[in-house]
Amino acid sequence: MAKKFNEMAWHEYPLGFMVTEPGCAAEYRTGDWRSQRPETDKSKCIKCGVCYLVCPEGAIVLAADGTYDFDLEHCKGCGICATECWTGCISMVEEGE
Amino acid sequence: MAKRVGIEVSLAISEAVKQAKVDAIAAYPITPQTHIVEHLSELVADAELDAAFIPVESEHSAMSVCAGTAAAGARTYTATSSQGLALMNEILYIIPALRLPIVMTIANRALSGPISIWNDHSDIMGARDTGWIAIFAENGQEAYDLTLQSFKIAEDHRVLLPISVNIDGFTLSHVIEPHEFIDQQEVDAFLPEYKPAVQLNPDQPVSMGMVGIPEVYAEAKKCQDEVLKNSEAVVKEVFREFGEKFGRHYQVVESYRAEGAETLLLTMGSVSETAMEAIDRLQDVEKRSVGLVRLRLWRPFPSADLLKAVTGCKTLAVLDRAVSFGSPGGPVASEVRSTLYGVDGAPYIASFIAGLGGRDITIADFISIVDQAESMAESNENHQYKMIGVRE
Structure with a gap:
């Protein structure tokens, strides 16, 4: 998309507020809605990928060593990864002021 | 000009919908709109109208189906009344926001309670702020004429908004009046095939009905209101063309x-x-x-x-x-x-x-x-x- 919605004037909007390019939600920083962020104790991570599968936002990314990192620009802090993690290596931490 | 035919106003409206060659109808019967959709379902069953008639379990579903068929690029029609319009309310707002040009007849009827099947304008007033164009007919001929014109207004690419044609329940819907029908050939020349600006199509995917975060929502609403206000010029244009072609002249006031x-x-x-x-x-x-x-x-x-x-x-x-x-x-x-x-x-x-x-x-x-x-x-x-x- 040439211009993001939040840079457009009202008369520049596409018909019916439709999105014609897939995946454009990635362009919006929605991670600042978060009040808690996930943190991993990587020593306990068994690289199973359950967190990657359950994340509703696609905000968990595979790291080079086979463990997983968080895309904090899009993670909304729902905590599903922490609840589902088999080894309990993910914990939710309050965002600082 | 064709000869005058004595026919119930509801049936004349169905005739206009047939002549508009709609692709899809989804409706739930409710007094006093019933004769319109009953007759349309007969026309579809008798293969006089090549359209999908989709029966539904409620008006909420009727309008939801209409959203889908219109989004897929189908010329879409529905009709309702009173409680039915009230039940559609949630979806009514979404149709103009998605810029879907649906035409709907409202056989105006009082809202409950007390329960009343008779005519007043409380139903359309409840839907006043939903973003639809709303037109009123005073007699059967107008109901027929305005139904045809509504497709042209709604589908104009400067408009692409839904429109309700309001007819007083019973006073119009159940009365036999003389109507002049326009020949199909002339209807076709006046109302060409609907060409959607955007439609659901697997080859060119689009997403309709997006989330609008606070940073983008207001502009979407401003855009919608400007388009609705600007549609008045197109309404007048279509009224003028209709008057010139068929000799029956309409004004917004x-x-x-x-x-x-x-x-x-x-x-x-x-x-x-x-x-x-x-x-x-x-x-x-x-x-x-x-x-x-x-x-x-x-x-x-x-x-x-x-x-x-x-x-x-x-x-x-x-x-x-x-x-x-x-x-x-x-x-x-x-x-x-x-x-x-x-x-x-x-x-x-x-x-x-x-x-x-x-x-x-x-x-x-x-x-x-x-x-x-x-x-x-x-x-x-x-x-x-x-x-x-x-x-x-």
Whole structure:
């Protein structure tokens, strides 16, 4: 998309507020809605990928060593990864002021 | 021009929908809209109309299906009334936001409670702010003509908005009137095949119905309102073309013997024809200076044309057929007051509510409205609204 919605004037909007390019939600920083962020104790991570599968936002990314990192620009802090993690290596931490 | 045929107004509307060659109809039957959709389902069953007739379990589903078929690029029609329109309410807002040009007949009927199947305008007033274009017909011929024109207005790429054609329940829907039908060939020339601007298509995927975060929502609403307001010019354009082609001329604000009149009545819907009779009597028998203004286009509200139509009169008596509970006036009167507020030489505006839940409004009622409005104007009476014919 040439211009993001939040840079457009009202008369520049596409018909019916439709999105014609897939995946454009990635362009919006929605991670600042978060009040808690996930943190991993990587020593306990068994690289199973359950967190990657359950994340509703696609905000968990595979790291080079086979463990997983968080895309904090899009993670909304729902905590599903922490609840589902088999080894309990993910914990939710309050965002600082 | 084709010969006149005596037929029930509901069936004439179905005929217009058939002649518009709609692709999809989803509707749930409700009194007094039933004959329209019953007849359409017969036309589809008899292969006289090549359309998908999708029966549904509620009006909420009817409008949801219409959203889907219109999004897929189908010319889409539905019809409802009263509680049915109320049940559609949630989806009504979404249709114009997605810019889907659905045409819907509303056989206007009072809302519960008490339960009433009879005519007034409370249903459409409840859907007033949903973003649909709303047009009123006064008789069967108009209902037929406006149905055809509505597809053309709605589908214009400068518009792409849904439109409701309002016909008074029973007073119009169940009455047999003479209609002049337009030949199919001429309908086809007037109303070409619908060409959607965007449609759901696996080869060119789009997402409709997106989330609007606070940073982007207001612009979407501003855009929607501007498009709705600008649709008035297209409504006029289509009315003009229709008039030139078929000899029946429509205006967004219509006048009847109103020129130079000191007092004007303002009405909407089929009761305007009774009002004309009252005006004839007041002018011809009683030699009084009273004329009539009729609102055909309710949304977008035709402020400029209304202003022009009432300029010069001293008293303006506005008739409403719905109560806006807790409001300082009837819904139409409130718009009129707002349009005329601060205008130099604006008339005294008297707000009247009558004809609720199917109660007749007679010629005598209109004369009483004029009498009361003139005396209220004389004393500059401060009022909210007066209800006509209510037992005190």
